[in-house]
Each structure stands twice: as C-alpha cells, then as structure tokens.
Amino acid sequence: MEAGEKLGFLPGDLSQKVDPYLRPLYDALFEMLGFEKVEKLIERNVIEVAPLAYMRGRTLNDAFIILDESQNTTIEQMKMFLTRIGFNSKAVITGDVTQIDLPRNTKSGLRHAIEVLAEVDEISFNFFHSEDVVRHPVVCPHC
Structure with a gap:
C-alpha cells in the first residue's frame, strides 16, 4: 500500500x-x-x-525495517520512507526494477534511490540475476 x-x-x-x-x-x-x-x-x-502510507511522520529508532516491493514507490514515497529511518536502525529495501507497475512517466523511487545513493559509503546495494531467482519451474521455466 x-x-x-x-x-x-x-x-x-x-x-x-x-x-x-x-x-x-x-x-x-x-x-x-x-x-x-x-x-x-x-x-x-x-x-x-x-503499509507505507502509515509511515509518514514516524521515526523508527532501534529498528530493523524492511520495505518490500519498492520498485512501485514514487520518488516522493521513497524519500518519505528513507527519512523515517532513525538512530540505531537498519533498513533493507527490496524491489525488482523489471516489475515496475507505476503509471507511465512516473519514475520509480527505487531506481532514483539507486542512482542518488550509489556512492554513499554507508549504503550497500546487492543486485540479483536470473540465476539467483528461486521459483517453481511452472511459473519460471528459465529461472
């Protein structure tokens, strides 16, 4: 949400x-x-x-935070999420930029975050490839 x-x-x-x-x-x-x-x-x-919609205004201290399906956040939503991370907290953001469902001409917040934060030392990105995907062969015969 x-x-x-x-x-x-x-x-x-x-x-x-x-x-x-x-x-x-x-x-x-x-x-x-x-x-x-x-x-x-x-x-x-x-x-x-x-839901992400209910994070506005919060600060999450001493927390382990997971944002799932972040490819469908807008830039504004991603910024709002990132500014919720408080002291002594860690965040894991997951998403697949090949599965963006946003309206046409709306840039993914995940893509934007990758571009803007790529050089920040305290942030790490892990990119998975098709051979890393674990799916049942019926739904993903080439995985």
Missing part, C-alpha cells in the same frame, strides 16, 4: 483494508518463524507490519 493511496473508499475497518496488501509479508513470516511465534512477536510489538 503506497503512501498517498486512499484507503477510505475501501470497505471494512483498517485491518480489512490493508490485509490483502500485507498478506505476502505475513505469509513469509509464518513460513520462517511459524504462526504462533509470529503472533506472539506481533502481540509484544516486536514485529510490526504496516
């Missing part, structure tokens, strides 16, 4: 509105840690899964 997207027009409460967007993250957490452990960590506020 991008910053700037309108949730008010979607039916249901906030949880029902954002759950479809966050489901892949929950699925990955459940697969790695198990359902019960994830539920306990969420209850204790050790893990928080939130």
